[in-house]
Amino acid sequence: MITSMTTTTTNSTTAKLLSYPLNAWYPAAWDHEITGKGILSRTIAGRPLALYRTQDGHPVALADACWHRLAPLSQGKLVGRDEIQCPYHGLRYNAAGRCTSMPAQETLNPSATVASYPVSERFRYVWVWLGDPTLADPALLPDMHQLESDEWAGDGETIQAPCNYQLVLDNLMDLTHEEFVHSSSIGQEELSESEFEVTHDENTVTVTRWMRNIDAPPFWLKNMRDKFPGFEGKVDRWQIIHYTFPSTICIDVGVAEAGTGAPEGDRSRGVNGYVMNTIAPETDRSCHYFWAFMRNYRLESQLITTQLRNGVHGVFGEDEAMLQAQQAAIDANPDHEFYNLNIDMGGMWVRRLLERALESEGRSVAAPAAAPAASSKG
């Protein structure tokens, strides 16, 4: 669709590392990570958060610094129905971030509040909105329904990726790297030989690639044999990458017996997975990379769930090592620019959507150049 009729040309992105929009939902944690027993300390989009649940089970995200002397509330304790107590001087705040008790006085200072950010729990994640709270509409959450559907099974993990979040998005939007980074599992030369198609709208980018009549790489041959024991022969393989603003990429992947109609829509002779990726920037140079691998066959098999999770863990470990090395090289070569290839089409559209959002928030597009690497806290 045409999103603009102006004659202004938009230059292709030149920023190597992107800043992060704030008017967006970011995944703060897996659902099971946030409890009513302890407090999770985690930085999302540069904001240190104290994450917990009320006695009613509702997740809460408070700014992790007491109003009084900025002591981290996450080192405090949970008290009462929905309150957190500062570990230093005992000030208490409720789920709305309002002070309910302060030491040595009979009243409450009316200014004593900490930010309580909008949260939404869906698709096995607790999401947080750090920008203008009046815009925090749960309808804007990315579609990750496979994570809570009866028709899909699977599980995932979190990678503390020591790189700018955009490098992860670049990685997932161009899967030709599989041939080189993941040669023992999902890589094959047809990946970089086959054509792909890119489409986009204001909020999404899609990259579609079909590889027909090829040998299944080891990961996919195993999956085919889980569903079709003893399978032999050629397959048609697909990778359909669905990006949703700001940082969710769900990849429809699979193989089917060659020539049985999968490209036309009949996947009955194949196996289908969904690689669910959603990334929360932590700092300019680190991010929380939440992923899961879901499948729509052999739903009853916990063995396959574990095998797939472990297999993808190994594959993504190879990505993590590359992303860390890439970030280090970017920082070690500050005068060098990025150049773009044809294969970067999807990633470049992602960058453009993010740049537009950052511009509309009045914020700089590029992440600061020379910040020291920050450590991930988990």
Place this chain on the structure above:
Amino acid sequence: MITSRDDVWQSAEVTAVDDVADRIRRIVLQPERPEPTRPGEHIDVLATVNGEQQVRSYSVVEAPDNGGHLVITVFRTPDSRGGSEFMHSLEQGQVLRVTKPLQNFPLRVGAPSYVLLAGGIGITAIAGMAALLRRLGADYRLVYVARSRAAMAYLDDLAALHGHRFEAHIDDEGGSLDVPALVAGVPAHTELYMCGPIRLMDAVRRTWADRGLDRTNLRYETFGNSGWFDAEPFVVRIPRLGVEAAVGSGESMLEALEREGVDMMSDCRKGECGLCQVKVLGLAGRIDHRDVFYSDRQKASDSTMCCCVSRAVAAAPPTSSGKRPAVLTIEVP
């Protein structure tokens, strides 16, 4: 204080001034570094008072052009400490030092219902909240009270904008607000935001507590400049230091003691934090507690007071002749 940080101060040019009610002037500023604002925010302004730079805080009533302009509205108080007079002297084209918008009075989005209560010039902190709640389609009531219609800034605009959600209570038209009735009609989980004279806010606080409503749902901002009595001159003594200061009706006891060279500790200067508290050793007259730091029980004991806002007044009703100013004897930390 956040205002000690250098990066929050900027220049702002006065682009328009006009009177919007009796002794109330609307001032439009164009800040050097525009940024979007949220309801409840204020700016601190460096006002020139008696040749000195003093900080005054004003609510941002609206911030058109995404914060490109900041509208404040200033009531010239009869007992002005000089700040409001300075603000009323501003003319188009003058340049001031102001902070970026600062937030001490955040409006929480997502409450099931709201009551917004403004007394007099307190409307400046409340009007933006009402506009946002209207835009969000929230369930809210906007209650605007004042002594007289002439002293109500933006009255007609607010009535037109908020329709059936708006109500005005005007004392000299016989429409005084029935505070217990207002609080009694508030559904549970309602959030009430108020800004106005301390008498109004104290009345709401008491009825709110009497009803057993969640005290964190009662939100307010105080300007620390209104009391139960009109400000009048009084005398303060600190025997240990051999200090005696005459406190004028247009200044605070804290300012008078600082003027006398007493090394005073304070922070908020609006009766919230309690850092400026002094011990009361003796009192000829009565104390007008104007702070929100002490509880009613503590105020009744008259053993300490917040000298940034609270004052002493003569015990007897003032008469035209022979009135003696109140005398406070205190000890300071």
